[in-house]
Amino acid sequence: MQILSVSSLKGGVGKTSVTMGLASSALNSGVSTLVIDLDPHADATTGLSVSRGAGREAGQLLKEARKASLSDHVVRSGWLDLLEDPGSAARLDVVVGSALSATFDRPDIRPRDMKRLKTLLQGVSGYELVLVDCPPSLSGLTRIAWAASHQVLLVAEPSLFSVAGTERTMRAIKMFSNEFAPQLTQAGVVVNRARADSAEHEYRLLEMERLYQDKLMLPVLEENPHWQQIQGAAYPVHQWPGDQVRDMAKSFDELLKQLVPAKTLKK
Numbered sequence: 334m335q336i337l338s339v340s341s342l343k344g345g346v347g348k349t350s351v352t353m354g355l356a357s358s359a360l361n362s363g364v365s366t367l368v369i370d371l372d373p374h375a376d377a378t379t380g381l382s383v384s385r386g387a388g389r390e391a392g393q394l395l396k397e398a399r400k401a402s403l404s405d406h407v408v409r410s411g412w413l414d415l416l417e418d419p420g421s422a423a424r425l426d427v428v429v430g431s432a433l434s435a436t437f438d439r440p441d442i443r444p445r446d447m448k449r450l451k452t453l454l455q456g457v458s459g460y461e462l463v464l465v466d467c468p469p470s471l472s473g474l475t476r477i478a479w480a481a482s483h484q485v486l487l488v489a490e491p492s493l494f495s496v497a498g499t500e501r502t503m504r505a506i507k508m509f510s511n512e513f514a515p516q517l518t519q520a521g522v523v524v525n526r527a528r529a530d531s532a533e534h535e536y537r538l539l540e541m542e543r544l545y546q547d548k549l550m551l552p553v554l555e556e557n558p559h560w561q562q563i564q565g566a567a568y569p570v571h572q573w574p575g576d577q578v579r580d581m582a583k584s585f586d587e588l589l590k591q592l593v594p595a596k597t598l599k600k
């Protein structure tokens with residue numbers, strides 16, 4: 334079971350979008366997946382077509398970490414109902430997000446509180462991939478996610494502040510893994526919302542290549558005019574019609590291939 338946190342210091346760069354895209358690719362590739370929505374805004378929950386309040390929320394489960402069984406409270410993603418043959422599809426479940434988890438999002442979180450998700454995941458089996466959609470800060474919830482994860486996937490936009498924020502986050506991951514989570518490594522940096530016609534983006538991409546070297550993951554995800562509509566409709570990108578979107582789905586397939594062992598990809 335590969336546990337992957339999707340993180341960034343900044344909001345709005347595409348953490349939830351990347352989580353959704355990878356979940357859609359996993360579903361399409363037969364990889365059984367659990368998405369944990371740790372962001373109090375609960376956008377991943379909505380995007381995966383699960384209604385808030387459908388299962389016990391992440392915040393409540395974190396509170397009850399020592400006695401709760403996470404597997405009893407996961408909710409099946411509504412994406413499965415959009416497939417022709419949901420019965421033969423891989424599992425796609427969600428731990429529902431809610432504002433309740435914000436109580437753990439303190440900068441001074443205690444080390445024993447940091448282990449709460451790790452404790453919850455110890456009793457979980459039956460998934461090949463766990464994606465944790467993090468809030469946009471390095472506060473308590475992100476630390477809770479990192480302490481439970483094998484890898485952190487960073488999301489960045491090709492802009493000055495995003496590049497600076499990603500460098501800070503990379504340093505924070507190193508410090509965190511030295512101090513609290515020796516198992517934690519950086520999966521890489523995914524660049525999102527790149528525009529081929531932007532000279533500034535081109536410049537920032539070159540800068541990112543130089544700074545991150547082999548940690549820069551390819552392909553870069555482009556700004557896509559259909560993306561908000563797809564998310565608004567709570568649809569998996571692999572099921573959305575149209576060529577422009579198909580390229581985006583393929584990009585997520587390429588990224589997923591680099592994140593999970595080849596044997597987990599059934600299709």
Ligand SMILES: Nc1ncnc2c1ncn2[C@@H]1O[C@H](COP(=O)(O)OP(=O)(O)O)[C@@H](O)[C@H]1O
Nearest residue numbers: 344345346347348349350526555556557560561
């Ligand atoms: N590649 C993209 N093309 C177009 N819009 C995008 C793309 N990625 C993200 N967005 C939009 O940008 C907004 C922020 O993305 P989101 O994934 O919610 O970021 P985060 O989770 O980091 O806050 C959303 O409205 C989303 O639909």
Ligand SMILES: [Mg+2]
Nearest residue numbers: 348349372376
């Ligand atoms: Mg988000």
